[in-house]
Amino acid sequence: MAAADREQQTDEPSVISYPLKRTSPFEPPAEYACLRANDPVTRVRLVSGDEAWLVTRYHDVKAVLADTRFSADATRAGFPRFRTGFPRLAAGGVKNITRTGGLMFMRLDPPKHDVLRQMVTSEFSTHRMRAFRPWIAQKVEGLVDELIAAGPPADLVSAVALPLPSLVICEMLGVPAEDRAFFEEQGSLLMSAKATQRQSLVALKTLAEYFERLVTEKESAPGPGIIGRLIAERLHTGQLEREDLIATLRLLVIAGHETTASMIGLMFAGLLARPGELALLRAQPDLIPAAIEEMLRHHTMTMMGLPRVATEDLMIGSTLIRAGEGVIASVVAANWDPSVFPDPDRCDFSRRDRQHVAFGFGVHQCLGQMLARIELAVVLETVLRRMPHLALAVPFERLRFREDLLVFGVDELPVAW
Amino acid sequence: MRITLNEQRCCGSGLCVWIAPDVFGQRQDDGTGIVIDPVPPPARWPLATEAASVCPGQAIRLITDD
Numbered sequence: 001m002a003a004a005d006r007e008q009q010t011d012e013p014s015v016i017s018y019p020l021k022r023t024s025p026f027e028p029p030a031e032y033a034c035l036r037a038n039d040p041v042t043r044v045r046l047v048s049g050d051e052a053w054l055v056t057r058y059h060d061v062k063a064v065l066a067d068t069r070f071s072a073d074a075t076r077a078g079f080p081r082f083r084t085g086f087p088r089l090a091a092g093g094v095k096n097i098t099r100t101g102g103l104m105f106m107r108l109d110p111p112k113h114d115v116l117r118q119m120v121t122s123e124f125s126t127h128r129m130r131a132f133r134p135w136i137a138q139k140v141e142g143l144v145d146e147l148i149a150a151g152p153p154a155d156l157v158s159a160v161a162l163p164l165p166s167l168v169i170c171e172m173l174g175v176p177a178e179d180r181a182f183f184e185e186q187g188s189l190l191m192s193a194k195a196t197q198r199q200s201l202v203a204l205k206t207l208a209e210y211f212e213r214l215v216t217e218k219e220s221a222p223g224p225g226i227i228g229r230l231i232a233e234r235l236h237t238g239q240l241e242r243e244d245l246i247a248t249l250r251l252l253v254i255a256g257h258e259t260t261a262s263m264i265g266l267m268f269a270g271l272l273a274r275p276g277e278l279a280l281l282r283a284q285p286d287l288i289p290a291a292i293e294e295m296l297r298h299h300t301m302t303m304m305g306l307p308r309v310a311t312e313d314l315m316i317g318s319t320l321i322r323a324g325e326g327v328i329a330s331v332v333a334a335n336w337d338p339s340v341f342p343d344p345d346r347c348d349f350s351r352r353d354r355q356h357v358a359f360g361f362g363v364h365q366c367l368g369q370m371l372a373r374i375e376l377a378v379v380l381e382t383v384l385r386r387m388p389h390l391a392l393a394v395p396f397e398r399l400r401f402r403e404d405l406l407v408f409g410v411d412e413l414p415v416a417w
Numbered sequence: 418m419r420i421t422l423n424e425q426r427c428c429g430s431g432l433c434v435w436i437a438p439d440v441f442g443q444r445q446d447d448g449t450g451i452v453i454d455p456v457p458p459p460a461r462w463p464l465a466t467e468a469a470s471v472c473p474g475q476a477i478r479l480i481t482d483d
Contacts, residue, residue, distance in 0.1 A: 066473075066474075066475060118448065118449070119447075121447055121448030121449070122429070122447055122448035123448075124431070124448070125429070125443045126434040126438075127442075129431075354432075354471055355471060360473070362474070363428045363473070364428075365430050367429075369430065369432075370431050
């Protein structure tokens with residue numbers, strides 16, 4: 001092709017296939033650096049065939065997420081769909097799929113979003129999560145006891161990273177711990193790109209039916225935990241519709257599981273790949289909170305970014321976004337923006353900076369972020385203390401990282417100690 | 418420095434309580450942020466400022482009277 005032809009072609013707005021691929025597990029796709037510098041709001045095409053604007057600069061990402069004129073409502077036309085073959089949700093939510101209705105508040109806009117979120121906000125408050133810490137610590141001790149008894153080697157992902165978040169959410173919701181395996185299975189089917197559309201929809205339905213049954217059981221004797229409290233204080237008082245209650249419960253199970261589990265796995269994969277950092281944390285455990293923040297930033301596992309749709313014509317920087325056009329706020333790219341985080345590729349525990357957007361920004365910022373921080377800190381402290389010679393039991397190159405649908409992670413982490 | 422918190426904008430992330438627990442709290446019933454020290458001494462300004470800057474709802478306002 002002649003150079004002139006090529007130039008003429010690039011006059012047309014180019015459309016990038018999204019998601020971009022990683023070349024290294026601990027670095028975002030290399031293209032982000034170039035996009036941030038030259039094309040910070042760019043057109044991408046998703047596997048669903050939808051086109052959207054990809055936003056890669058830190059301040060633009062925050063501006064999009066803070067602006068409720070960018071809607072998080074997945075039923076709106078133009079909302080970017082990450083998966084192929086999924087029907088666009090009808091305005092009635094997932095009723096046609098689950099027969100139990102409601103949209104999760106993560107996919108609702110204010111004012112309804114605020115009403116529903118506020119009903120569970122205090123359950124995740126900073127004080128409440130701190131008070132919960134001893135319970136979490138006891139569970140982690142138990143998981144590590146079992147792992148040590150069984151090995152070495154042992155898989156840190158299946159022994160600790162996966163069970164912990166589901167044990168925690170079972171306790172918080174007030175459901176039997178035996179249901180943990182069920183939540184893990186449904187959760188991974190919903191979040192996995194490997195699951196077929198049918199499997200995911202069946203998982204959604206199964207989860208809704210499970211909560212439907214549980215709520216019916218608990219209606220006569222609500223008992224402790226979030227479900228009991230929501231029934232007694234909100235459902236019975238008429239403040240909360242049954243279908244919205246079910247949707248909130250689905251959200252609490254889905255949002256906290258795969259995400260926390262993936263981050264625990266990535267945290268140890270990263271530390272084991274960089275033994276100097278592991279040694280540093282052993283020598284100075286008081287660095288752990290700062291280390292967690294830096295690993296959240298550096299490893300940002302929300303690799304697909306956060307989807308929104310413009311409800312009116314809006315500017316992002318110097319780019320006009322038309323009403324009805326989809327936007328993806330790349331928290332991964334934002335967290336590696338060198339204008340905010342100098343030398344972003346360095347995982348640097350002395351970076352005293354809590355400005356990262358690993359939990360998002362704006363009214364939809366992760367409700368469970370304090371819980372996630374505590375789970376990560378407790379697991380890290382416990383493993384460092386109980387497994388003084390922690391090391392990978394296989395060469396690093398053998399680890400399989402997965403670029404699943406919504407979260408980046410490591411499949412297995414065989415370790416010795 | 419005076420500190421105000423717009424309850425309508427607050428989404429209850431609890432970040433302010435985590436970063437500056439001497440200045441901010443969260444209501445028991447709905448998790449909404451509250452200012453427990455609206456006119457903090459200068460020693461508390463750096464963390465109060467950081468809390469305001471990371472607030473996801475941009476609900477915290479710092480008023481400096483120069």
